Amino acid sequence: MAATTALETPADVAPARGAQAASHTKLFNRICLGVLLAFALLWLIPLLWAVDTSLKPNAETAQLPTTWVIHHPTLDSYRSILKQGDIWHWYAASFITSALTVVGTVFTASLCAFALSRLRFKYRGAILIFVLIGIMIPGQVLIVPLFREVSFMHLLNTYWAVALPQIPTAIAVFVFKQFFDALPIDLDEAARIDGASSWRIYTRVTMPLSRPVIAAVSIFTFIWSWNNLLWPLLVLSNPKLMTIPVGLATVQGNFGIRYADTMAASLLGALPLILLFLFFQRHIVEGIAGTGLKG
């Protein structure tokens, strides 16, 4: 997966046909760069505007004319959001539900994929097809019966109501299975000869070799779970239990038209993901490129 490392570009493939063509290409590339830079800046404006607004006093955001200039820069909005307290509950709910989902997904999907890839047993084919069906069912069409079911299980307004239904992700099983299929089986055989059980092979041989795929599945499950709105919106109806997206979407009244507060709360809500992105940029991008494209 070489998606991101600075590779040679068509530009580097210097045409061997003399200086004129080369300078043409160079000019073309310069224009490209300029256009792209303009668009990239345009793309950054909303985020920068959010940051800019969040650093103004609330009153200043409601003054005309609208301006980027901050007359009295302040962190008051951040302070008041953090002090007001709800956001800490939302962070807790988001972290706990996302972490439960990640751990549950990686564990159950890899274990299942290990059996489907490495063990041969009677119902293997049937189970494979059975799980394949799951890819075709979008979670959104299940919200109504699932809500009744979770209500029946007395799980509403608990983190489990959010995490448990998000764990069985058929796609994760397939991502793991494809990866395991590609691992040489000799290592397994060697371990078997030493008397290792299937469990031991899974924990000591297969999983240690699967870091890239574990990382990719973990990061994506985390982002997806953190950003999920519809399902947690249904099952978490108490503001103290809400996740970040549900809280932000529901309790707007608390901010009213205090734009600086609203932007500060939004940016705080996105902060963990922004950090995750900055740290794991390469993993994320390779994850998309690798699992989405190659093969």
Place this chain on the structure above:
Amino acid sequence: MTTTEMTAPPPRAAIPPAETTTTGSPRVANRRVALGFVAPFVVLYLLFVILPALYGLLMSFFDTSLVKSGLGAFAGFGNYTEVLGSSDFWESMWHTVLFTILTTPPLVILSLFFALLAERAAHGRWFFRLAFFAPYILPSAVMALIWIWIYTPTLGLLDSALAKINITAPAWLGDPNWAMTSIAMATVWWTLGFNFVLYLAGLQEIPRELYEAAAIDGAGPWQQIRTITIPMLSRTTTLVVVLQVLASLKVFDQMYIMTAGGPNFSTRPALEYIYDIGFTDYRVGAAAAASTLFFVLVLAASSVWLILTRRQERLAS
């Protein structure tokens, strides 16, 4: 269950399947051990995917109420005929399709355009990736709140920018004729990065020799793009289009937060219709019927994808 679900890509191997290249074969194991390995996943899968799917199907034939236990009175196909005869349902389905039509072309074309430009940039690719991809990882609520602020009448960034060049801005989210377009624009900003990264990866796959050969033949950059890059990217394009369509069909968050489906239901998508009749009107039986019908729409879109990829694979081989 948001648009971000498109992060779940179709199952492709990160490394080509290797069973043929390795020795030996998957081990015949004790069946009980094997079933023990699949059990945790399969149990949760049965409990939270298969069971609700069947329960939902069953419920769609009853007048089930959110606030009463049990299935309620048998309704036969009553829920289906009601939903199919409801203009609200068809309008919401149309809004979902309209949103898909409004978002897919710009999300595919612009991301390809940006990726092509980025490919030619010798430096600073990390910056472009940051600029285009960062919005994608924001929660929908954050994106929506930022854009509500940008779209705010008079005070908002957009209105004030347009005022400078003497253009009176429409009520972006308040005018039924503009609300859907406004949501679509915000969505393009939000999710373009994902397609951009897919295209960047696709571009890396194109063998350098092709460009070299073309350059020797005197092809300029524009010609190279037209004759080499775009045709070689066709598989990526199919993937991008399909993932985009499937994600756009499942739209809910943006409308729920930015307009609550309004004004006058002019932006209410199918999923919000289901949410409204199921959880606001307490009519979960009818909502289950609407869910089934919505599922048919998504399934139809997925089938098109299967057929397309099959054909492409056949052509490739």
Place this chain on the structure above:
Amino acid sequence: MTEAPRSPFANGGLQMSRRGFLGSAAAFALAGGVLSGCSSPVGAGLVGTAIDPGTIQYWNLFGGGDGIRMEDMEAGFEKAYPKIGLESVTLAWGNPYYTKLSLATIGHKPPSVAISHLTRMKTLVAADLLQELRPDDLARFGMTADKFNQVAWKAGLVNGKVYALPLDTHPYVCFYNTAVCKKAGLLDSDGVLKPIEGQQAFLDALSRAKQASGQYGAVIPITNEVATPWRIFQSLYSQLGGQVLADNGTKIVLDDDKAQKVLTLLSTMSSKGLIPSIMDYQGSVALFASGKSGFLFQGEWEITTFQTAKTPFSMAPFPNVMGGKYAVQADSHTLVLPKNPQQTSDGLNRSLTFAKSLLDQSDTWAQGGHVPAWLPYRDSDKFAKLKPQSYYASAADSAAYDPEGWYSGSGSDFEIVIGSIIGAVMAGHSSPQSAIGEIRKKLQVLADTAPPI
């Protein structure tokens, strides 16, 4: 309670994917910090314990000026009862609010006290989501039936039982620009609007105001707006004694003749240019504030807007235009206690203490225009001196609430369906005759639907 999916891959799993799991590790660290800080919400999320027992959780849907006044009243409560914790949440108005309230109650984590419109409260009761308020419990806190506005109180009873304490009545009223109306000769010597009785007088007043303002006689928002067209229709139609629904919404009893009269009047108003035929809510407020219209017919809650804008205005009850027994569309904000399996008698006492405290602060609430339902204040000299509020307070005694039905009430499907059809008549897009047909057709769909409650 389900157990956590135990993670037997403790040996290798976590260790080898350390980098991938950094995020979640940090998550746990942070969550741990929150856990130790204030354990209860996290405890509730993990094992379903009560959230912050011993405090009052209060949900409301008030934004703008109402929101600020409600915050003042909450502060008043906290000052009077510093030992009772109060946690207040403001949620988005309309259907989303009631959906959230229903889901929280179904999910056994409802607020202790919540605001509900009187017309929406009935549906919540029918869905078995609200606690009955026993008269002896209420009496312990001095909240007996005779202390409330009787129209609101009786409208809120379900089978003779109490489920809601009315805080106010918010009738559809008449705002008039004193400068314009004076010029039009519509004011008496005290500068108060002379009574307007009957259709002819009403249209006359509007045309004179139109001449005086130079633009419009009155303004009523009809573009992208469903509630206001319904409010004026319901006011006029009720003055003729008309009903729209019967038998809890399962029957449509629309009186075509009466509806025709009302719709014809409404369409005449716009065809004669007495009211603008394209006008959204914000625009209507701005138009009236700028003196380009003599009247604004709207809920009384816009009072602070015009006070702030220093508009020369006063208020009166919406006139008796149709000539029957006086009636005007209205709704009430009520305080309800959602059913809660974890409710204790202490909890009930706390909730009722809070409710009583809000009623005692009716003076603050009345500043925003709402007619207080709490008679000890409503009948006081203090309220009589509160102007222009006291001018239209009598309208609360002639309140015509939205018809009963599971799909009816403020911000409901019913208002959306009927309001948009009436709005089309007022905008000149459809005739009264075809509108009546359409109302019947659209409401029939709702009436025929098996009630989910």
